[in-house]
Amino acid sequence: MLYRLLKYVLLGPLLKLLWPTKVTGADNVPDRGGVILASNHLAVADSFFMPLRVKRRVTFPAKQEYFTEKGVKGTLKKWFFTGAGQIPIDRSGGSAAQAALDTAIRLLREGNVLGIYPEGTRSPDGRLYKGKTGIARIALEAGVPVVPVAMVGTDEVNPIGSKMWYPRRLEIRFGRPLDFSRYEGLSGDRFVERSITDEIMYALMELSGQEYVDIYAARAKELQAADAAGVRAVVPAQSGLADADRVPETKAG
Template sequence: MLYRLLKWVLLGPILKTLWPTKVTGQENIPDRGGAILASNHLAVADSFFMPLRVPRRVTFPAKSEYFTEKGLKGRLKKWFFTGVGQIPIDRSGGSAAQAALDTAIRLLREGNLLGIYPEGTRSPDGRLHKGKTGVARIALEAGVPVIPVAMIGTDKVNPIGSKMWWPRRLEIRFGAPLDFSRYDGLSGDRFIERSITDEIMYALMELSGQEYVDIYAARAKELIAAEQAGVRPDVPSQAAVADADRVPETKAG
């Protein structure tokens, strides 16, 4: 109810008026059945503008902090994200993260659209970063297509660190669905899941026109912070890199 109210009555008309958006490829979104909308991630605004242009409801995994913050502000956040159908996801790994993956798979099997940011967090520099393999695991387990989505211009609307949204013309491109049914039964194979994820990221690179860099966005943030602070960044261990690859995607970060 809250989702429809925000989209069609309260928030949607305002966003469409103030931020005119060119949309292409909407015909690639299925009228029914489960599918993953895998998008690049330039700004928090992505999670508002993309669902606005999808006729069907889109559910995003949202970082669990949105649901656990204390005080009045925390309760309002929990009410909002729960009301619009978002699902909490724990980025710390372990059983909580697996439970979130299981929830995403269940939603897709029930015929829902799931929005995912394979980079795991916002791009800190406007480039497209290495994808995490959670998107591949979900697609294989649920047996659904992956539709690449390119958000263009949202980083100018809502720059990192800015609380203001600035008027800009936007563009959203929905690419052709990617079918991974040839890998049926191979969920859990890290090489297969990495191959699928890289194919998704290549499609996003082609669709968005972004430069691709083969490091995680979270690591890029660390390197940028270290450079700004004038210190030498730590070199992550192979185990840390492997753990980072398994952490599922979040709505914003």
């Protein structure tokens, strides 16, 4: 009820009025059954605009901190994110990472629409970064298709470092569903999961027109921060096998 109130009565109409959006390929989202919407991630605003253009309810894994803040502000945040269809995810690693995967898989097996950002965090500069293999593991375990979604212009609505939202025209492009049933039974194979993830990122690159960078966005942010501080960055090697590479990507980060 709260989700419908926000989408159709309160927040949804306001966003549609202030931010006219061109939508293409919305019919590529199946009318029923579990499906992953794999989107590029330019701004916090992505998680508000994209679900408005999907007939079905879209659920995003979100930082657990959004639901645990104290006081009146924390209560309002919990109310809002719950009403917007978000679910809290503990990303602290180890068993928490597996619990996040299990939650995503369960939702999809129940026939829900799950929104995921394969890059794992917002792009630091508008380019498209290497995808984390968690999305491949989830798609294989749940046996669902993946629909690539390109958000265009949200980084101008909600620029990095700004709390303001500016009026701009947006575009959302839904690509054709990607079917990975040919890999059935191969969940856990790191080469298969990397191949699937790279196929998803290639589809996003073509759909969005973004330049692709073959490193993780989180690492790019660390390198940028180190450069700004005038120090040499020491960044641990990243592996497709790490828990951090498999945790479902969150609403904002």
